[in-house]
Amino acid sequence: MKPTSLDDYLDGFPSFPKRRRKRLSFLRQAYTYGVPGMITKSMTDRLASSGHYTFHIGTPDPEMRRIASWMLTNEDDRLKIAKFIPKIWKRGGREDMKLVGLLLANMSNEELGENAWTILLQLIQDRVSIEVFLETAEEFLRGGRTIPDDAWIRDAAMQSTVWAQLMVLLLSLDEERAEQHATLLNETPKGGELFERIRQRLLQRLS
Numbered sequence: 001m002k003p004t005s006l007d008d009y010l011d012g013f014p015s016f017p018k019r020r021r022k023r024l025s026f027l028r029q030a031y032t033y034g035v036p037g038m039i040t041k042s043m044t045d046r047l048a049s050s051g052h053y054t055f056h057i058g059t060p061d062p063e064m065r066r067i068a069s070w071m072l073t074n075e076d077d078r079l080k081i082a083k084f085i086p087k088i089w090k091r092g093g094r095e096d097m098k099l100v101g102l103l104l105a106n107m108s109n110e111e112l113g114e115n116a117w118t119i120l121l122q123l124i125q126d127r128v129s130i131e132v133f134l135e136t137a138e139e140f141l142r143g144g145r146t147i148p149d150d151a152w153i154r155d156a157a158m159q160s161t162v163w164a165q166l167m168v169l170l171l172s173l174d175e176e177r178a179e180q181h182a183t184l185l186n187e188t189p190k191g192g193e194l195f196e197r198i199r200q201r202l203l204q205r206l207s
Contacts, residue, residue, distance in 0.1 A: 006033035006063050016075040020087060027067070027088065031095040034063035052127065054092035064095065068102035078111040089123045097128075101136035105143035116140060117148050121156060121163055128162075130194050133169055147173060150180050157184050164188040168199055178202040 003009035009030060017023045035058050075081055081103060089100045100123070104116045112119060120136060141147070147170060148156075157164040168188055171178055178185060185202050 003033075006030060006066055009033055010066075010070050014074070016071060016080070020084070023084060024087065024091060027096070027099065028093070030067050031057045031059045031063075031093070034060050036060070052129070053094040053097070056094040059095050059098075064098050065102060068099055068106065071103065072106060078107060079113065082107065082112045085119070086123060094132075097132045098135070101132075101139045104136070105139040105145070115148075116145060117152075121159075121166065124162065124166065126162065130169060130192075130198075133166055134173070137170060137173055141173065147177075150177065153181065154184070157188070161189050165191050165195060168202065169195070171202055172198045175202060175205055178205045182206055 003012060013026065017026050071081060072078075085100055085103060088096045088103075101120075104112065104120060107116070109115050117140070120140075124133070137147075153167045153170065157167040164184065165188055167181075167184060171181060171185075185199060185206070188199070190196065191199070
């Protein structure tokens with residue numbers, strides 16, 4: 001009998017599949033549960049295109065959290081999950097990126113083998129939507145992590161234009177620290193309309 005809910009679907013798997021393709025297929029199917037019936041394919045296709053995602057299904061937040069929780073509960077080898085995170089991200093679906101954020105936020109640096117903030121930046125080699133980055137960063141903060149120190153932010157910003165812009169976005173979550181990064185705020189190359197609004201808001205704190 002075909003599963004009628006996410007829980008029914010997950011109950012059919014005693015553990016995370018061993019093969020990479022089966023894991024990705026497993027997650028892709030899991031994303032389809034709980035999607036509101038009012039969301040049409042044409043709508044999700046437009047969202048995927050505008051956000052530069054390979055797909056955008058519209059999976060609600062509770063279902064995404066349930067999937068992440070299931071993975072962390074049913075897979076004892078956290079290193080296996082940590083090593084698979086880049087594969088999930090690389091596929092490029094909106095739900096893939098959401099899931100990566102939830103996994104990173106709920107795994108310790110020891111389980112991940114590296115600082116979660118560093119892993120996130122390493123995953124972002126090209127442009128990523130402001131929504132994805134800020135959503136993930138806020139998830140980190142809810143999970144008990146703190147925004148990296150000023151030296152880390154400066155070092156990260158020096159690596160690439162994309163990372164510099166991400167550091168500006170990160171400062172928007174702790175605006176009182178803007179005064180410590182006047183050079184970053186003034187000299188980071190121009191971004192899109194939303195990015196520039198965020199930057200201008202931070203620059204106003206310097207005046």
